[in-house]
Amino acid sequence: MANVDIGKKESILGLALLITGATVGAGVLGLPVQTGLSGALPSSVGILSAWAVMTLTAIVIAERFKRSENSILDYPTLFKKDFGIVGKYLAIFGYLINYYGIMVAYLCGSAAILAFLIPVNINQNIYILVFFIPTAMIAIFGLSYVVKANKLFMLILGISFLLLLALVAHRIHPKHYLYTDWSFLIPATPVILTTFLFHNIIPPICRNLNYNRRKIWTTIVLGTSLSCIIVLIWNFVSIGAIPMGGKGEGNLLYAYLNGEPATVPLAAGLHARKITTTGMIFSLCAIFTSFISVSMGLKGFIRDFVVSTFKLDNQKLNLFLTFGPSLAVAILYPSLFLDALDIAGGVGGVIIFGIFPALLLIKYSRKFTSVKAICGIILFIVLLFLIFLDLALEFNFVKVEPKIEKQYSNTAILNKN
Numbered sequence: 001m002a003n004v005d006i007g008k009k010e011s012i013l014g015l016a017l018l019i020t021g022a023t024v025g026a027g028v029l030g031l032p033v034q035t036g037l038s039g040a041l042p043s044s045v046g047i048l049s050a051w052a053v054m055t056l057t058a059i060v061i062a063e064r065f066k067r068s069e070n071s072i073l074d075y076p077t078l079f080k081k082d083f084g085i086v087g088k089y090l091a092i093f094g095y096l097i098n099y100y101g102i103m104v105a106y107l108c109g110s111a112a113i114l115a116f117l118i119p120v121n122i123n124q125n126i127y128i129l130v131f132f133i134p135t136a137m138i139a140i141f142g143l144s145y146v147v148k149a150n151k152l153f154m155l156i157l158g159i160s161f162l163l164l165l166a167l168v169a170h171r172i173h174p175k176h177y178l179y180t181d182w183s184f185l186i187p188a189t190p191v192i193l194t195t196f197l198f199h200n201i202i203p204p205i206c207r208n209l210n211y212n213r214r215k216i217w218t219t220i221v222l223g224t225s226l227s228c229i230i231v232l233i234w235n236f237v238s239i240g241a242i243p244m245g246g247k248g249e250g251n252l253l254y255a256y257l258n259g260e261p262a263t264v265p266l267a268a269g270l271h272a273r274k275i276t277t278t279g280m281i282f283s284l285c286a287i288f289t290s291f292i293s294v295s296m297g298l299k300g301f302i303r304d305f306v307v308s309t310f311k312l313d314n315q316k317l318n319l320f321l322t323f324g325p326s327l328a329v330a331i332l333y334p335s336l337f338l339d340a341l342d343i344a345g346g347v348g349g350v351i352i353f354g355i356f357p358a359l360l361l362i363k364y365s366r367k368f369t370s371v372k373a374i375c376g377i378i379l380f381i382v383l384l385f386l387i388f389l390d391l392a393l394e395f396n397f398v399k400v401e402p403k404i405e406k407q408y409s410n411t412a413i414l415n416k417n
Contacts, residue, residue: 019223025290032238074304098348103326172240200297
């Protein structure tokens with residue numbers, strides 16, 4: 001296998017849509033469940049902040065790949081050059097936690113949606129395989145096939161998204177937007193950051209655009225901006241249409257406590273077949289476009305890691321390491337959807353696509369007091385704090401519960417699986 005991308009050059013729009021497809025999956029599935037419980041205003045501020053930060057770090061990484069051009073294949077080699085052997089293995093650790101976690105989340109999320117849409121009494125693992133096999137095959141074929149499939153499913157996603165907005169619009173309750181819980185934005189931060197993680201496909205995008213700075217920057221900003229608009233609208237509509245709490249599964253609190261994607265409470269709460277069907281099509285398209293992008297990027301990363309570390313270039317081994325771990329975890333622990341997104345965004349994603357770009361800003365600044373260096377220092381401190389905070393939340397050293405839970409504690413906990 002020569003590389004994750006092939007010789008044919010893709011358009012800026014096609015690659016920007018690839019970025020949008022890669023990012024919109026987590027935002028569609030996980031965001032409204034966690035950010036929704038913080039309220040419309042806090043969640044919108046969090047989404048815009050994460051978009052700005054992750055777009056900046058993507059540009060920093062793209063500039064580093066441009067500087068090296070073809071001398072660096074993927075992240076393991078890049079970080080070894082800049083931060084030595086320790087940096088290389090920290091990058092590998094962060095990257096694998098992030099993208100294995102995201103792939104587990106997508107597989108579990110797709111199974112939950114398929115099971116809700118097709119209520120046949122079969123093992124959930126069958127749903128996982130039904131989604132996994134075709135998407136993995138497309139990713140294996142390379143960038144050109146991924147871009148083509150992504151365009152098709154982004155078209156379906158766009159149509160279903162607009163139709164879903166039209167169907168849900170008259171069911172929105174303006175009073176839902178008055179609710180705010182700024183403190184609950186803290187545990188939602190990992191999922192928000194995960195939404196804008198597409199950085200794994202930066203290497204093939206840079207190569208495909210011949211390391212042209214203007215084209216790369218345009219592609220990144222356009223792709224992330226489209227994603228941000230979709231995610232903001234989806235979050236706003238979900239908060240307005242889905243109750244915060246209540247009896248049964250048709251509310252955000254129940255979905256949060258049970259680790260469900262946002263489309264499940266939307267369908268259960270509104271009791272409309274058209275909305276259910278449209279929402280599921282939209283969600284599956286979002287997961288599909290994200291999964292093929294993530295797995296394609298992971299494939300290139302694994303190859304670089306194996307070649308640079310063990311001097312092996314074995315296609316079967318690379319494919320096994322790309323898809324095997326996440327598939328195994330999803331089958332053995334199918335309820336890990338939101339937990340996987342938490343760990344992926346809060347630890348792995350922030351380390352490799354937040355902390356490391358901040359260090360790159362500092363390293364390649366001409367003066368320690370320059371604007372670039374100061375931005376890097378601030379970014380480093382803030383993101384390091386988020387890592388420790390997320391770990392503290394995961395291990396229950398710090399506990400932040402949605403204040404809405406106090407109003408519905410009995411019904412929510414009684415219905416918890």
